[in-house]
Amino acid sequence: MIELDHVSIHAGEFSLSDICMQVPRGHYAVLMGRTGRGKTTILESICGLRKVTSGRILIDGVDVTTWLPGDRQIGYVPQDLALFPTLTVGQHLAFALRLRKRPQSEIDERISQLAKVLGITSLLGRKVDALSGGESQRVALGRALSFRPAVLLLDEPLSALDESTRAEMHELLKRVKETTGVTTLHVTHSNEEAEVLADQRFELHDGVLTVA
Numbered sequence: 001m002i003e004l005d006h007v008s009i010h011a012g013e014f015s016l017s018d019i020c021m022q023v024p025r026g027h028y029a030v031l032m033g034r035t036g037r038g039k040t041t042i043l044e045s046i047c048g049l050r051k052v053t054s055g056r057i058l059i060d061g062v063d064v065t066t067w068l069p070g071d072r073q074i075g076y077v078p079q080d081l082a083l084f085p086t087l088t089v090g091q092h093l094a095f096a097l098r099l100r101k102r103p104q105s106e107i108d109e110r111i112s113q114l115a116k117v118l119g120i121t122s123l124l125g126r127k128v129d130a131l132s133g134g135e136s137q138r139v140a141l142g143r144a145l146s147f148r149p150a151v152l153l154l155d156e157p158l159s160a161l162d163e164s165t166r167a168e169m170h171e172l173l174k175r176v177k178e179t180t181g182v183t184t185l186h187v188t189h190s191n192e193e194a195e196v197l198a199d200q201r202f203e204l205h206d207g208v209l210t211v212a
């Protein structure tokens with residue numbers, strides 16, 4: 001479960017006040033709203049990349065407001081993906097598990113399982129710089145899911161893709177939702193995406209978050 005309890009956030013001149021949100025465990029929620037309204041700011045606060053000035057953030061009932069990002073068990077796919085140019089696809093899938101000092105046999109098994117689910121087995125040895133947009137999205141999603149996070153945050157993951165790749169990614173995200181049951185918050189501008197994927201829809205307008 002993701003819970004924002006009367007959260008306020010300041011970023012330079014921009015601020016959000018008294019934001020409340022609840023995404024029950026296993027739900028797939030989308031967050032919509034016009035550009036510059038603070039959707040990314042909310043995701044960054046949930047994963048700990050941005051401090052909140054008041055209120056609490058809870059993950060599965062635990063108050064993580066002051067926790068470091070790495071301790072929150074959150075998988076995050078940022079808008080620009082932030083792939084590592086010097087690492088291969090396989091090393092991206094292994095990254096979070098190596099940080100957590102998981103045994104090599106477990107890492108190998110997880111890489112092979114994830115690559116199969118994401119359809120990127122043939123890319124495992126490739127560097128990421130020459131991947132297509134859809135392939136890069138799959139790698140970023142794999143890196144975020146690798147350590148079986150409690151929560152997955154997706155920031156406009158499909159906006160740069162062509163229509164048929166987007167449709168493939170919708171199917172993939174639906175499969176991830178069904179097979180992992182990970183609680184997901186997905187920022188999008190696409191009504192179609194919301195219709196295909198969402199159990200729950202939030203809209204952010206002029207600093208007010210509403211359930212649509």
Ligand SMILES: Nc1ncnc2c1ncn2[C@@H]1O[C@H](COP(=O)(O)OP(=O)(O)OP(=O)(O)O)[C@@H](O)[C@H]1O
Nearest residue numbers: 011012013014033034035036037038039040041042
């Ligand atoms: N570090 C910062 N300093 C000053 N202003 C900031 C900072 N970070 C974000 N902002 C401002 O906060 C506002 C909200 O930005 P944010 O990226 O959260 O919006 P968004 O709803 O995700 O937009 P988009 O749909 O275009 O991605 C914007 O006006 C942005 O310029």
